[in-house]
Amino acid sequence: MTVSSADAEVDLAIYDEIEHLKRREDATILAHYYQDGAIQEIADITGDSLKLARAATGVNSKTIVFCGVHFMAETAKILNPEKRVLLPDTLAGCSLADGCPADRLARFQTELRNRGRRFDTVTYINSSADVKAISDWIVTSGNAIEIVRDRVPSDREILFVPDRHLGKYVEEATGRKLILWDGACVVHEVFSVSELLKTRRRLANSITIAHPECPVNIREQADFVGGTEAMLKYVDLIEQPAEILVATEANMLWRLQNNVPRHRYHPVPGVTCACNTCPHMARNTLEKVRDCLRTGGPEIGWRDAFDRAAAVLRRSLLG
Ligand code: SF4
Numbered sequence: 584m585t586v587s588s589a590d591a592e593v594d595l596a597i598y599d600e601i602e603h604l605k606r607r608e609d610a611t612i613l614a615h616y617y618q619d620g621a622i623q624e625i626a627d628i629t630g631d632s633l634k635l636a637r638a639a640t641g642v643n644s645k646t647i648v649f650c651g652v653h654f655m656a657e658t659a660k661i662l663n664p665e666k667r668v669l670l671p672d673t674l675a676g677c678s679l680a681d682g683c684p685a686d687r688l689a690r691f692q693t694e695l696r697n698r699g700r701r702f703d704t705v706t707y708i709n710s711s712a713d714v715k716a717i718s719d720w721i722v723t724s725g726n727a728i729e730i731v732r733d734r735v736p737s738d739r740e741i742l743f744v745p746d747r748h749l750g751k752y753v754e755e756a757t758g759r760k761l762i763l764w765d766g767a768c769v770v771h772e773v774f775s776v777s778e779l780l781k782t783r784r785r786l787a788n789s790i791t792i793a794h795p796e797c798p799v800n801i802r803e804q805a806d807f808v809g810g811t812e813a814m815l816k817y818v819d820l821i822e823q824p825a826e827i828l829v830a831t832e833a834n835m836l837w838r839l840q841n842n843v844p845r846h847r848y849h850p851v852p853g854v855t856c857a858c859n860t861c862p863h864m865a866r867n868t869l870e871k872v873r874d875c876l877r878t879g880g881p882e883i884g885w886r887d888a889f890d891r892a893a894a895v896l897r898r899s900l901l902g
Contacts, residue, residue, distance in 0.1 A: 671871035683745030685713035724810030
């Protein structure tokens with residue numbers, strides 16, 4: 584299969600132009616693993632949410648171009664108030680972040696407190712700054728288990744938002760009972776177990792890896808469950824070339840193929856098709872990366888909620 588979306592026809596001059604603009608604007612390009620391969624190729628740093636959030640704090644340039652979705656660029660700004668953070672397309676949202684508006688979360692927290700519940704709110708990084716600001720902890724798929732197991736006091740209940748599938752996974756892994764917000768990722772929720780089983784029948788001795796944002800029926804079929812950074816480490820440990828079925832956003836296959844090319848990677852099919860791409864990530868294009876460097880916008884501006892969100896992010900991810 585072709586895993587490189589960079590194979591698509593691209594005007595090569597745009598790469599030179601982006602390089603030139605990057606130097607002119609003193610910019611560093613960060614790209615999430617769910618971005619098109621062509622964008623990952625021009626990035627200075629690629630990673631999952633945790634790696635990129637940490638990397639953003641070590642960037643020396645004046646400008647960060649964040650190729651990802653809105654909450655990620657916001658996080659980079661929150662951790663780097665003095666830097667200019669550009670997002671190629673401000674409409675690049677996230678179904679998880681959109682499914683948990685801060686006012687609804689605040690109402691639910693109040694209801695719980697009025698019922699005498701004592702809890703910490705543990706929030707997946709896929710959320711707005713306003714939601715982060717009313718949370719106690721921010722987690723990524725890479726550190727959620729560790730934070731829930733080791734850092735949230737054992738005498739507190741846990742309200743986990745916004746991803747019920749990741750929450751369920753953390754609940755199973757830590758043995759702590761969580762109050763789960765009813766949110767899900769539009770990409771990870773649509774994998775089909777029956778299609779997965781059919782593909783496995785065709786590919787003898789294949790290995791299945793799944794992201795913890797997948798529902799439990801997909802996770803149960805997986806040989807390995809982990810975030811994208813953990814997936815890269817896992818496949819690198821498999822010495823013999825293997826057929827690997829991947830249940831996460833389709834552009835991750837490009838990164839896997841690039842980093843560990845001895846294996847063959849196959850997307851786990853969805854219920855309607857095999858193209859499990861995130862429509863929000865797909866809004867960013869090379870042209871929009873070039874244009875935001877040309878014009879200096881769209882830029883993530885500072886908002887009041889960022890101050891409180893910064894404290895929660897720092898103690899959760901950088902502490
Ligand atoms: S893949 Fe899912 S969780 Fe990730 S940005 Fe897209 S909608 Fe959000």
